[in-house]
Amino acid sequence: MLFPEEIETDRLRLRRLSHETVDAIEYYRLCSRHEPGIEDVTAYLPWDPHETVKETHDYLDELEAKWEAGTRAEYVIRPKSGEDGAGEIAGAGGLVLDWERQTAKPAIWLRKRFWGRGYGGERAAAMLELAFDRLDVPLVAVPVEDGNERSRRAVEKYVEAHGGQYDGVVRNSTVRPDGRVVDHHRYTVTREQYRASVGTA
Template sequence: MFPERIETDRLVLEALSRENVDLFEFYGLCSVDAPHIDEVTEHLSWDPHRTPNETREFVDAMEENRAKGAGAEYVVRPAAGEDGAGEIAGATGLNVDWDRRTATFGMWLRKRFWGRGYSGERAAALFEVAFERLDLEVVAVEHLDGNEQSKRAIEKYVERFGGQYDGLLRNWQPDADEVRDSHRYTVRREQWKRNRDETEIASFG
């Protein structure tokens, strides 16, 4: 159902699985000791991993999610010619609500890979998965209130594909001892079709 591998001009997305990822390498990037991890996870829904077992459980859960058809998670690697080519730069994915015909995108990147426009590039590829391969009707994306970096990236590609800002979701995301507000954006399939650049087609494997 979901492609195992997605290639764009500058990125390679591989299914997050034990086959594609060394658990200890991935733990090193997600752990409490990873460089800049507090900045990376400040506005995310997960906390840094404290043990390799947490990473194993997370990867296993993502594999199970994919097998059930509920969503797909990918590690993000810069392609050949990019600074850091072949390294794990972060992860991205889409969760599917089949009853609502909607996919929800998510992404995180290590700090050294911020500011390269990778968010918009992988979003363009995932729109193609959601609308062409899965035949869904809406893509949604959210960012927590205060996450200005994600806001700028999301607004840029949502505007590019003709989508809109839907509004503020109050008390939407539990986070430790508080519940944070979240901002929601959506793109409909018809909007994407009118605004996509057909010369920028990702390849799937």
């Protein structure tokens, strides 16, 4: 198995996101306009709120196919016992692998009620460990859409903590779901920077 089925951090339990681990209808409700604050959650994400249960079902199919192909490891995030909302789905996060470019890209979304707890950085540390220690990827790149200052602050914090750097702005980096072309700020951590930061050879 290329990716671990489960990952634990101090406060979080990450489990492979699939039809087996979540109910498609429950997950749809969290990814749709039924979820309070979903418009704020998806404002800078590469997807809009889901419109139908079928859309969520097909999305889970897609994630399962990418998992099997070794191009994306996606995990449902749940706080551990002792945390507010323990056991609930707080969001999802994972790692997108571009083996040709020898680069991994972390991704995350969290329900609004779970913002401000540092879960993003905790999950990021786990994804860096997965990328560098298990998969031996040479580079992790983190794109942040221009204007998303909240995410930039969070990314800067964990990238700096792991020896990484800010590379600059990538113009016309991607197309949003609504058709807008947007810029991204690019942050990177190399395998060598990461290992120096955690004290491994």
